[in-house]
Amino acid sequence: MPRVVELAGGVGGAKLADGLLAELGADLTVVVNSGDDLVLHGLAIWPDHDTVAYTLAGLDDVDRGWGLANESWTVMERLAELGDETWFRLGDRDLATHLWRTDRLRDGARPTTVALELARILGIAATILPMTDDLVRTELRTDDGWLEFQEYFVHRHQAPEVREVRFAGADRAIASAEVVAALDAAELIVIAPSNPIVSVGPILAIGGIRDSLERARRRAVAVVAVSGIVAGRALKGPADRMLASLGHEQSALGVARLYAPFTDGFVLDRLDAELRPAVEALGLASLTTDTVMTDDESRARLAAEVVAFGRSLEAVRP
């Protein structure tokens, strides 16, 4: 199987990663956004990482869309009785992950090491890497002022319009040796159908990752992106409104424009087939297929199609 690196945010990235895992097994590396990470109640919480890890371990709650299946909420209920903030809901079993991780980080382990350990404990064949071991925090200027990501995303239910996005610390953050090595060894790089602004954006804001993408492309390794916008709507989350409020086109074409400078191929949903000429006019190869992943089968099928598409692009490169 080809060695594939996926750049991923939360749910959309996790679903495609799950399909890629079925196709690739240990040849898959997922580089996850850590700009949404937060410290809450003193605990290190990595929302995007854990969504990917729980999904690849088959432990995710499919209906809820986040956290662990068979979850209980005793701690949160008691925390509410004590009058503490509970807008960021943490299940009892999920809390164990955060307690374990906080311990490991306090022991001095790098975030990358901790992620590798957790994947091993959870029995995940693929590699999951935080985009960096350095602290990067996604912050959003909204009509309510500058907000931390989870304050906007969870606490305020993505209600305020987003006027500006910044990735605090990204300019000084270094891609980990593991991320650089994975990208340097990649035979295909896939950008997940995650929010292009706040999920993929932070990953691409790490200078070393952009450099690695450029090196890969010079090696004739294709970068292929999958649109998370279908028929002008985000499959999940506020990406559509965010594109619009930040002055981008609220469509898969708007996403393609963002990715065009460093991408070779773009995967559109059939519902957006009419955008294909405009996408190709950006210099991108395109694939039109069903991109909405509703079950394991559709995840695996889309993943296989994306890999085949990316490989075909390599074949035609000089």
Place this chain on the structure above:
Amino acid sequence: MPRVVELAGGVGGAKLADGLLAELGADLTVVVNSGDDLVLHGLAIWPDHDTVAYTLAGLDDVDRGWGLANESWTVMERLAELGDETWFRLGDRDLATHLWRTDRLRDGARPTTVALELARILGIAATILPMTDDLVRTELRTDDGWLEFQEYFVHRHQAPEVREVRFAGADRAIASAEVVAALDAAELIVIAPSNPIVSVGPILAIGGIRDSLERARRRAVAVVAVSGIVAGRALKGPADRMLASLGHEQSALGVARLYAPFTDGFVLDRLDAELRPAVEALGLASLTTDTVMTDDESRARLAAEVVAFGRSLEAVRP
């Protein structure tokens, strides 16, 4: 009701505090040992404080002897699956207390403020104060080397013999204004039937508290101690073995000798009636009664007897 301050460790201190609460209501202040406190999984854990608080709130698990009643263990079970240390067991509902407290401390609240807030949330009429807002850590030199208190007490099940005890930070720690004010307003000071070395010892190691005791006695306020050793045995914990291995007599008389320099009265169990002359020879008034608190009634009865005994001592002072 007289204003009473109890100096207390965990279980024994909590039981007597519960009896005193029934007798005194809001006129009771409990100053609790914080030398056993620890940070685990990034959380601020206060074992003695919480034993007292849960007991006074009527939330304690009487059979287990620590933690909350109606507790569940989902987080710990999952933490064990992840391979983390679980020797210090934290129930799900108990964890909420630690998460809440860690939040408040991270907000910059003083430990004393946090303790006062928790007592209000739990609906406790009495005041519970940490002995200091400063960091003091009880450490034990054992045959296994120097150990942190909970490492010795919980992890190693009090197995290694204790050769030396120190209260790291106590020499620089300051009694909080609240502790000093409570002692200065007290009409009686009661030393709980807690471990004299590692529960009461850290409290008395805070210079400001010793000074306050001396001031109280000059005001003719009695200091009365209740023996936690009955018939040569600790009712709970390793106090008996610890007295012996540190060169003290392993009996109520050994405890009385430790407290004699700053105590007026000493309460012995009926089983130790023969020690009464030796206790009085130390210059202490004595009371012999049933000191083993097996239910609410015996807690209240002992508390009432201790208060009456202490008040009678005041009456005869110059």
